Amino acid sequence: MTKADPKKFHIKSFGCQMNVYDGERMSEMLVDQGMTAAENSEAADLVVLNTCHIREKAVDKVYSDIGRLRRKDGSSPMIAVAGCVAQAEGKEISRRAPSVDIVVGPQAYHRLPELMETAKSGKKALDTDMPAISKFDILPTRGKQARPTAFLTVQEGCDKFCTYCVVPYTRGAEISRPWSDLVDEAKALVDGGAREITLLGQNVNAWSGEDEKGNMQGLDGLIRALDRIPGLKRIRYMTSHPNDMTDGLVAAHGDVGSLMPFLHLPVQSGSDRILKAMNRSHSVRSYLTILEQMRAVRPDIALSGDFIVGFPGETDQDFEETLQIVRDANYSQAFSFKYSPRPGTPASGMDDQIAPEVMDERLQRLQALLNEQQYAFNQQTVGRTTDILLERQGKLDGQLIGKTPWLQSLHIISPDLKIGDMVEVEIARAGPNSLTGEIKERMAA
Ligand code: SAH
Ligand code: SF4
Ligand code: F3S
Numbered sequence: 360m361t362k363a364d365p366k367k368f369h370i371k372s373f374g375c376q377m378n379v380y381d382g383e384r385m386s387e388m389l390v391d392q393g394m395t396a397a398e399n400s401e402a403a404d405l406v407v408l409n410t411c412h413i414r415e416k417a418v419d420k421v422y423s424d425i426g427r428l429r430r431k432d433g434s435s436p437m438i439a440v441a442g443c444v445a446q447a448e449g450k451e452i453s454r455r456a457p458s459v460d461i462v463v464g465p466q467a468y469h470r471l472p473e474l475m476e477t478a479k480s481g482k483k484a485l486d487t488d489m490p491a492i493s494k495f496d497i498l499p500t501r502g503k504q505a506r507p508t509a510f511l512t513v514q515e516g517c518d519k520f521c522t523y524c525v526v527p528y529t530r531g532a533e534i535s536r537p538w539s540d541l542v543d544e545a546k547a548l549v550d551g552g553a554r555e556i557t558l559l560g561q562n563v564n565a566w567s568g569e570d571e572k573g574n575m576q577g578l579d580g581l582i583r584a585l586d587r588i589p590g591l592k593r594i595r596y597m598t599s600h601p602n603d604m605t606d607g608l609v610a611a612h613g614d615v616g617s618l619m620p621f622l623h624l625p626v627q628s629g630s631d632r633i634l635k636a637m638n639r640s641h642s643v644r645s646y647l648t649i650l651e652q653m654r655a656v657r658p659d660i661a662l663s664g665d666f667i668v669g670f671p672g673e674t675d676q677d678f679e680e681t682l683q684i685v686r687d688a689n690y691s692q693a694f695s696f697k698y699s700p701r702p703g704t705p706a707s708g709m710d711d712q713i714a715p716e717v718m719d720e721r722l723q724r725l726q727a728l729l730n731e732q733q734y735a736f737n738q739q740t741v742g743r744t745t746d747i748l749l750e751r752q753g754k755l756d757g758q759l760i761g762k763t764p765w766l767q768s769l770h771i772i773s774p775d776l777k778i779g780d781m782v783e784v785e786i787a788r789a790g791p792n793s794l795t796g797e798i799k800e801r802m803a804a
Pocket of ligand 3: 373
């Protein structure tokens with residue numbers, strides 16, 4: 360059956376911020392093609408599900424979302440499944456969900472318009488190639504930013520092959536985007552209104568490239584170059600791998616004014632035995648050493664991390680060691696997950712898979728400790744005067760929500776301010792998940 364030429368699209372992104380970034384780039388490309396963005400999937404005649412494959416539930420969600428796109432009259436919009444599930448499952452998606460018209464992997468988005476042409480003729484369209492030419496070279500250049508904060512993917516893919524993880528298979532090998540492309544894109548984002556840029560990569564601190572003079576640079580060199588862009592007030596980056604943390608990047612936290620005091624550095628487990636089985640190639644000691652170095656140059660740095668509980672073979676003793684590294688490292692926020700066996704990964708075939716109720720109990724204990732640390736961190740910032748970048752409207756009248764340099768959400772009430780303003784605020788109160796503040800001074804744009 361042929362499908363009508365879609366005019367309105369809706370993109371739903373799941374998973375990590377790199378998917379959010381890809382979703383924005385796809386959206387810009389479709390607008391460039393003359394389409395308009397619809398408010399929601401009901402109002403769209405093309406729906407792109409930009410999926411995540413990292414844990415089991417993420418995949419189940421995609422299939423139930425596809426089912427929900429069917430309209431009351433039995434029709435459905437043109438459906439494209441993009442992202443990491445598309446890469447991992449490929450043709451299997453069209454088999455399990457016949458209403459899907461297009462399957463497009465994360466490195467093939469620039470081909471979406473051609474795939475739509477195929478789908479219009481009633482054929483199934485699939486592209487999960489990882490071509491040598493990067494999608495970034497083909498997608499249109501950045502348009503006007505509606506928001507004061509922007510993402511910029513600088514690095515993609517992963518060569519680390521942690522034994523539990525699908526990312527090396529879904530995103531492919533590590534690549535760094537060229538220096539000049541990134542500097543140009545950052546300038547375009549700032550010209551369009553961005554005040555804060557978060558540099559993204561599955562292993563963002565593995566970024567390397569030649570600067571305009573032909574000298575090799577690491578992420579710290581790139582950050583120093585972006586720091587010179589007038590109007591760019593804040594730079595962040597995520598996610599970092601402990602093995603790619605260089606002395607230069609640590610040093611940048613000490614002397615680059617716009618580099619925010621926040622570090623997302625996943626450790627996954629506090630047991631060296633489990634880290635080895637995970638193929639993490641760092642130890643508890645080497646992780647804590649990085650934190651010591653960071654805190655020596657930037658004592659107020661806020662630490663975030665990722666944890667997995669219930670990796671195959673994890674004993675009570677191993678888990679106690681995870682609680683211990685949390686106490687030693689001290690997090691301002693963190694993400695923690697139950698281990699989820701992923702098809703094709705070495706860990707999914709390991710003996711000694713952990714019972715779900717054991718995982719539940721461990722996750723609860725870990726999260727209780729992490730929540731306690733987050734609350735304590737928030738309380739400790741009360742009384743500080745700091746700058747806030749206002750990012751969005753709150754629920755109350757005249758309420759705006761912004762972020763502190765330490766990535767905490769802060770709510771203020773002020774009818775005179777607007778999104779995009781930077782204000783100096785005294786942190787007045789702290790809750791477990793957010794802060795409130797009082798305005799001291801409005802800062803120059
Ligand atoms: N590149 C980053 C993380 C990418 S995935 C890093 O290495 O730190 C984001 C997080 O998802 C991981 O840090 C890990 O905590 C979690 N994760 C990945 N695979 C998982 C799995 N199979 N089960 C549970 N959590 C997983
Ligand atoms: Fe996955 Fe490990 Fe690569 Fe992170 S470093 S993306 S956890 S394989
Ligand atoms: Fe998910 Fe793919 Fe990101 S699996 S976490 S969307 S890299």
